[in-house]
Amino acid sequence: MQHDNRSPFRRATASALALALAFLAAACASRPLPSWRDGPARAAILDFVARTTDAASADFVPPAERIAVFDNDGTLWAEQPAYFQLFFAVDRVKQLAPQHPEWTTQEPFRSVLAGDLKQALAGGEKAVLALVAASHTGLTTDAFDAAVKEWFATARHPTTGRPFAAMVYEPMRELLAHLRAHGYQTWIVSGGGIDFMRPWTEAVYGIPPQQVIGSSLATRLEARDGVPVLVKTAELGAIDDKDGKPIHIHRHIGRRPIAAFGNSDGDLRMLQWTAAGAGPRLCALVHHTDAEREWAYDRASHVGRLAEALDEGAARGWLVVDMARDWARVFAPADGTAR
Amino acid sequence: MQHDNRSPFRRATASALALALAFLAAACASRPLPSWRDGPARAAILDFVARTTDAASADFVPPAERIAVFDNDGTLWAEQPAYFQLFFAVDRVKQLAPQHPEWTTQEPFRSVLAGDLKQALAGGEKAVLALVAASHTGLTTDAFDAAVKEWFATARHPTTGRPFAAMVYEPMRELLAHLRAHGYQTWIVSGGGIDFMRPWTEAVYGIPPQQVIGSSLATRLEARDGVPVLVKTAELGAIDDKDGKPIHIHRHIGRRPIAAFGNSDGDLRMLQWTAAGAGPRLCALVHHTDAEREWAYDRASHVGRLAEALDEGAARGWLVVDMARDWARVFAPADGTAR
Numbered sequence: 001m002q003h004d005n006r007s008p009f010r011r012a013t014a015s016a017l018a019l020a021l022a023f024l025a026a027a028c029a030s031r032p033l034p035s036w037r038d039g040p041a042r043a044a045i046l047d048f049v050a051r052t053t054d055a056a057s058a059d060f061v062p063p064a065e066r067i068a069v070f071d072n073d074g075t076l077w078a079e080q081p082a083y084f085q086l087f088f089a090v091d092r093v094k095q096l097a098p099q100h101p102e103w104t105t106q107e108p109f110r111s112v113l114a115g116d117l118k119q120a121l122a123g124g125e126k127a128v129l130a131l132v133a134a135s136h137t138g139l140t141t142d143a144f145d146a147a148v149k150e151w152f153a154t155a156r157h158p159t160t161g162r163p164f165a166a167m168v169y170e171p172m173r174e175l176l177a178h179l180r181a182h183g184y185q186t187w188i189v190s191g192g193g194i195d196f197m198r199p200w201t202e203a204v205y206g207i208p209p210q211q212v213i214g215s216s217l218a219t220r221l222e223a224r225d226g227v228p229v230l231v232k233t234a235e236l237g238a239i240d241d242k243d244g245k246p247i248h249i250h251r252h253i254g255r256r257p258i259a260a261f262g263n264s265d266g267d268l269r270m271l272q273w274t275a276a277g278a279g280p281r282l283c284a285l286v287h288h289t290d291a292e293r294e295w296a297y298d299r300a301s302h303v304g305r306l307a308e309a310l311d312e313g314a315a316r317g318w319l320v321v322d323m324a325r326d327w328a329r330v331f332a333p334a335d336g337t338a339r
Numbered sequence: 340m341q342h343d344n345r346s347p348f349r350r351a352t353a354s355a356l357a358l359a360l361a362f363l364a365a366a367c368a369s370r371p372l373p374s375w376r377d378g379p380a381r382a383a384i385l386d387f388v389a390r391t392t393d394a395a396s397a398d399f400v401p402p403a404e405r406i407a408v409f410d411n412d413g414t415l416w417a418e419q420p421a422y423f424q425l426f427f428a429v430d431r432v433k434q435l436a437p438q439h440p441e442w443t444t445q446e447p448f449r450s451v452l453a454g455d456l457k458q459a460l461a462g463g464e465k466a467v468l469a470l471v472a473a474s475h476t477g478l479t480t481d482a483f484d485a486a487v488k489e490w491f492a493t494a495r496h497p498t499t500g501r502p503f504a505a506m507v508y509e510p511m512r513e514l515l516a517h518l519r520a521h522g523y524q525t526w527i528v529s530g531g532g533i534d535f536m537r538p539w540t541e542a543v544y545g546i547p548p549q550q551v552i553g554s555s556l557a558t559r560l561e562a563r564d565g566v567p568v569l570v571k572t573a574e575l576g577a578i579d580d581k582d583g584k585p586i587h588i589h590r591h592i593g594r595r596p597i598a599a600f601g602n603s604d605g606d607l608r609m610l611q612w613t614a615a616g617a618g619p620r621l622c623a624l625v626h627h628t629d630a631e632r633e634w635a636y637d638r639a640s641h642v643g644r645l646a647e648a649l650d651e652g653a654a655r656g657w658l659v660v661d662m663a664r665d666w667a668r669v670f671a672p673a674d675g676t677a678r
Contacts, residue, residue, distance in 0.1 A: 064541070064547060067549075141589055185549075194590075194593070195593075198593045202403070208403060208594075209592065209593030209594050210406075210524075210549075210550075210591065210592045210593055210594065211549075212593065216590065219586050219589060219590075220582075220586075221582040221585055221586060221608060221612075227615050228585065228608065228611050228612050228615050230585060230586065230589050237590075243559075243560040246560055246567065246569060247558050247559075247560060247569065250480055250558060250569050251533075251555065251558075251576075252549065252591060253548065253549045254533070254534075254537045254548030254549055254551065255547075255548050255549065269560060269567065272567050273560075273567050276566050276567050
């Protein structure tokens with residue numbers, strides 16, 4: 001044992017200080033939703049979770065019915081200046097270009113290869129579908145999974161330069177974990193590609209592939225060298241947006257969610273579907289109000305337009321999360337690790 | 340405290356007997372898969388589960404990848420003399436008949452209402468689709484759910500007179516529970532209707548709706564009195580049979596199963612898909628060999644035909660569960676309660 005030769009007074013002060021620091025650390029560590037500022041949004045969420053999980057509460061919900069659904073683009077991670085899946089498509093087109101000499105003269109490929117994304121997208125939905133078809137079809141599901149994983153590990157966001165895993169909203173990641181810690185199942189219900197999300201949602205959000213719902217291309221079963229493979233075709237499977245969201249929630253979950261988070265008019269039907277069930281409900285919109293730390297947009301935006309859902313949310317008392325006001329920090333640590 | 344006036348010898352004997360009985364009871368209670376007879380099938384299953392869940396084993400599989408899929412008709416419950424969903428359709432047609440006077444002259448309805456199911460089905464697939472359309476479409480998903488629940492609680496199997504919940508194979512129910520107790524997720528992948536199964540799979544099999552995959556009619560989102568509802572249309576959604584099984588496993592689970600149980604050629608693709616993954620695999624066929632306690636059928640059967648899958652299973656060493664040999668009892672208790 002080492003001899004402590006400090007004065008009794010200094011020893012006592014040091015002990016008291018250590019004790020105070022320990023208390024403070026414990027208090028900070030145990031404050032739920034640490035990236036959320038005190039305010040109406042954080043309070044409403046904590047209150048809802050407490051009410052629905054307290055067996056003594058009139059609003060108690062059995063664990064099996066604790067289903068919470070989340071849009072992805074603009075709700076769990078950013079979506080500006082374009083849906084991130086588009087950057088994956090563009091990078092794949094660049095990668096595949098040597099095998100497609102015709103692309104040097106064909107739009108939207110010509111513009112993509114010239115680095116002019118704006119011009120490439122001038123062709124509207126047709127151009128986007130052409131890029132998706134060229135970059136997403138013909139692969140086996142296993143090969144596509146590997147391609148997404150590789151891209152996700154190396155690609156960088158075009159304006160922030162951060163890995164895409166670091167474009168995830170830390171407050172939302174905390175919310176997902178908080179819900180799961182209280183017996184909730186967390187699901188993604190996104191207009192994005194189901195096969196594009198699944199390779200990384202478990203590591204980044206803690207959401208396993210079977211709890212991811214999204215848009216898809218139809219797949220076809222083939223035997224290659226006697227081994228069955230699923231091949232992604234050019235035929236549209238599901239479009240998981242607007243009416244598609246409740247339809248696919250029914251298809252995949254078969255149970256009405258009691259909590260739903262979205263950020264755009266594409267999420268309105270999902271929020272209405274969630275709200276229409278009996279019992280306690282939490283319907284929420286993430287409102288992009290923070291031009292400094294993220295982006296500020298709603299009614300006039302091309303990506304993530306939020307107008308009808310904002311009006312209906314106001315009329316029906318849905319929770320509106322004001323990013324500038326409610327979030328103490330926006331993004332996950334730059335290394336993108338889940339905590 | 341009561342005085343024990345028996346002789347010391349009798350007291351000791353009684354104690355020893357009580358102890359022996361307690362040991363025996365504990366041994367019986369803890370023997371896993373109690374309705375399975377000792378033999379190669381039970382041994383192979385227990386060995387697979389032990390190997391894949393022992394962290395020290397070379398065959399260890401992390402919990403997230405422990406996905407086991409099960410066909411339903413003929414694998415988890417009986418399917419003779421016809422898929423049970425057909426009896427639901429028939430009962431609904433009878434119930435709806437007063438609103439459809441035209442059915443008294445229209446096949447297959449005329450024969451159904453006359454109680455002649457055989458004649459009704461003489462029209463083949465077209466007749467079945469007509470019965471499904473008449474009995475399954477136009478309802479909201481909520482109304483359909485309620486109709487199935489009511490039917491399931493009251494209907495009786497046409498030849499055994501038992502509730503349909505008591506037509507479930509007790510050994511398979513034990514297997515589902517054994518797998519879950521070892522960190523497996525159990526899924527149904529059935530040619531039967533997804534909306535027909537979900538109302539009762541949780542109570543009967545312990546499988547929640549989000550882990551049920553099946554065939555479906557497309558649904559349409561409508562507003563009725565300002566409330567969103569999903570309406571079952573006459574348009575086919577998914578056909579979860581043959582190639583459809585791997586396709587929908589990918590759609591719903593997004594991860595390859597490591598264990599698969601089926602009983603017919605409709606399950607062959609699912610078994611091949613499961614077998615084609617790397618690492619330990621358990622592919623199994625339930626073989627209906629017991630004409631006394633259940634039904635005996637395979638190659639020549641109209642319902643649940645098993646020929647190609649049996650041949651391929653033999654060639655590839657898949658487990659074949661021989662119902663007559665391997666199961667000490669076949670059906671769940673007559674009250675249909677999950678134990």
